[in-house]
Amino acid sequence: MGIKSFMGRRSEEKVDKRESIRVRDYMKRKLITFTVDQNINEVMETILKQRITGGPVVDDQKNLIGIISDTDLMQVIGDSRYHNMPVGDKTVADYMSHQVSTIDAEADIFDAAARFLKTGHRRFPVIEDGKLIGQISRMDVIIAASNLKKNHWR
Template structure:
């Protein structure tokens, strides 16, 4: 049953994103403002080129402090090797990938473009939805 549920059905579509040329302190402000721990970095075509996490931001701040140069851009500190999923990936596979890789979220990419993000809580929401649906069916059948 869960293998028929696709990432597309539960992913978040409206994301905070950054461009590589975004000022690092501006990005930090947006992460704090939106209370998120990271965000995808896209180019002009909406293609995923990286991910900026709180850890990347801390690295940027510490590097700046070490070299006595504050600031920089998102592109200088973002993680470039990003593991992604397709919108057609099933929830079971994503769950397994979450457990294997200790990730909290995956960007969702379709035909090279960022189309959303799936998180652990999105997967739990999918499971809860199915469980509630099954409970309602069982109640009606008795």
């Protein structure tokens, strides 16, 4: 009598049917941006009026060249007190950060969350072909996760 092999019923592979949620799906496209020659007092006023914590610095062609944040503005305040000088003639170029961490528009929203945790940043500009096309914030990731929870999490 020959040997018969019986494997039994195979279970189907479990496939996650959720679509990947991308940064592109939740990033803000209409941004408040700043220029290097913009007066720092004007930037402070804009940040306060718009209730934002900073924004990208771009050139005339919308190339990302830096970022200015409320942390940078703390330096402005510190400098004005320490040197006892008004900051009226200071510009974004004097205080902006030139090293900017960006994120790809096609990045998964969970990857974005991990990067926020790892870096402590509040926002990541999104560039495509060197041009600023949007920005994703921590709040945008929370909104994406909340929407996902409504649709997929149990």
